[in-house]
Amino acid sequence: MESVESEAMMMFPVILSGGSGTRLWPLSRSERPKQFLPIVTDRSMMQETILRTAILPNIRGPLIVASEAHGDMVAQQMAEIGVEPSAIMLEPEGRNTAIAIAIAAHWIVKAQGDGLMLVMPSDHVIADLPSFHVAIEQATPAALSGCLVTFGIRPSHAETGYGYIERGEILSDLAGVHKVAQFVEKPARDVAERYVAGGDHYWNGGIFLFTAQSYLRELALHAPEIAAASAEAMADAAHDGAAVRPEPARFRSSPNMSIDYAVMEKTGRAAVIPVDMGWSDVGSWDALWAVRERDANNNCLKDAALTIDSTGNLIYVDGGPPVAALGMHDCVIVSTAEGVLVMPRERSQDVKAIVEMLKGVSFRRPLAQAAE
Known part of the structure; x- marks a missing residue:
């Protein structure tokens, strides 16, 4: 060329x-x-x-x-x-x-x-x-x-x-x-x-x-x-x-x-x-915690979230109810109008399993009953 x-x-x-x-x-x-x-x-x-x-x-x-x-x-x-x-x-x-x-x-x-x-x-x-x-x-x-x-x-x-x-x-x-x-x-x-x-x-x-x-x-x-x-x-x-x-x-x-x-x-x-x-690639909640700004206690807080005696958490509120975390460490808490997720940060790669489980589930009855 x-x-x-x-x-x-x-x-x-x-x-x-x-x-x-x-x-x-x-x-x-x-x-x-x-x-x-x-x-x-x-x-x-x-x-x-x-x-x-x-x-x-x-x-x-x-x-x-x-x-x-x-x-x-x-x-x-x-x-x-x-x-x-x-x-x-x-x-x-x-x-x-x-x-x-x-x-x-x-x-x-x-x-x-x-x-x-x-x-x-x-x-x-x-x-x-x-x-x-x-x-x-x-x-x-x-x-x-x-x-x-x-x-x-x-x-x-x-x-x-x-x-x-x-x-x-x-x-x-x-x-x-x-x-x-x-x-x-x-x-x-x-x-x-x-x-x-x-x-x-x-x-x-x-x-x-x-x-x-x-x-x-x-x-x-x-x-x-x-x-x-x-x-x-x-x-x-x-x-x-x-x-x-x-x-x-x-x-x-x-x-x-x-x-x-x-x-x-x-x-x-x-x-x-x-x-x-x-x-x-921000391929998980743990990866998002790693790239967003964090406070002195290593917590990453988005919108209506507060913590007491808590470290290493990602608390992400987007259209859902406010979140208060007490004594929580290295966790993910996500609050949206469509659902709420709570898990250890180290389990971030397992969220796909939840998505699969939710397919066809109705929340008009208890989740445990729906999964039976």
């Missing part, structure tokens, strides 16, 4: 908004998942995700891939921050990230021939934006050369809830960018501790940079069924202003597969750039 073309290539933020955020129940629910909520700041997590790339050079309006059920919500949130999306891609059902990214890639190819895709989940926190922007700048030459670049988060502790990326040799003439040696599934505690101590492994945050053409070529090579389904779905897509609806039957014919399984773990073009940027 000629240098003039490289400098002129537009970058499209591709925002993946298919998650349901069940681990943040009762605040986050299927009809209004966490990415649409102002959980960490006064803006929603999606709005923060979009605004964090607004100052980048050659940036275009975002491409947002979301559920059909959330289309109006996406449009409203974009209008609130004065951002005009390039397109809002509305999926008839969730089929994971490989095809979600593919339909965005097809849109870019049809609209512009090619373009850089900065793929980001809509519900993550990045506290250090300058470091993120520097990493994007460093990753861009690799992406323009045909690499599929992922951003490896420098681990702050031995986390067992994330996948890891092992870096390989550094790519020649590409400062700070390494080949990917391997992707690793969520490890056991002792393995995670070894990874952190060794310094060659990074958390897999699900953030990528590559060109649309590069991604579609690798997808066709390693996951041809997804490639075919995405191409056919976009060939017959319906357009209504910014809203783009892939043809439902062809879209649903795609295998349900993440970009990691479909492409990144198979391609020889995977690259990783390590970055320390204050990242969190």
Whole structure:
């Protein structure tokens, strides 16, 4: 690729908004998942995700891939921050990230021939934006050369809830960018501790940079069924202003597969750039406690909450009754109009079990009786 073309290539933020955020129940629910909520700041997590790339050079309006059920919500949130999306891609059902990214890639190819895709989940926190922007700048030459670049988060502790990326040799003439040696599934505690101590492994945050053409070529090579389904779905897509609806039957014919399984773990073009940027996926109430401001007793209090002789708690009131905690330590208490949650912080990853249990339960009779 000629240098003039490289400098002129537009970058499209591709925002993946298919998650349901069940681990943040009762605040986050299927009809209004966490990415649409102002959980960490006064803006929603999606709005923060979009605004964090607004100052980048050659940036275009975002491409947002979301559920059909959330289309109006996406449009409203974009209008609130004065951002005009390039397109809002509305999926008839969730089929994971490989095809979600593919339909965005097809849109870019049809609209512009090619373009850089900065793929980001809509519900993550990045506290250090300058470091993120520097990493994007460093990753861009690799992406323009045909690499599929992922951003490896420098681990702050031995986390067992994330996948890891092992870096390989550094790519020649590409400062700070390494080949990917391997992707690793969520490890056991002792393995995670070894990874952190060794310094060659990074958390897999699900953030990528590559060109649309590069991604579609690798997808066709390693996951041809997804490639075919995405191409056919976009060939017959319906357009209504910014809203783009892939043809439902062809879209649903795609295998349900993440970009990691479909492409990144198979391609020889995977690259990783390590970055320390204050990242969190805010995937649990415990993670939210870690990223929000806390008082002298390590309590994080939101709205109508007070504590006595209590430490290390997250008390989050949003539309529910006020909460007073006495002698509580390392707990989560969430009060909303839809429900109340009380649990030890260390059980935050188990909230999904509650969501499953509540399916079909009526609160007109005791919960214990309903579960029998």
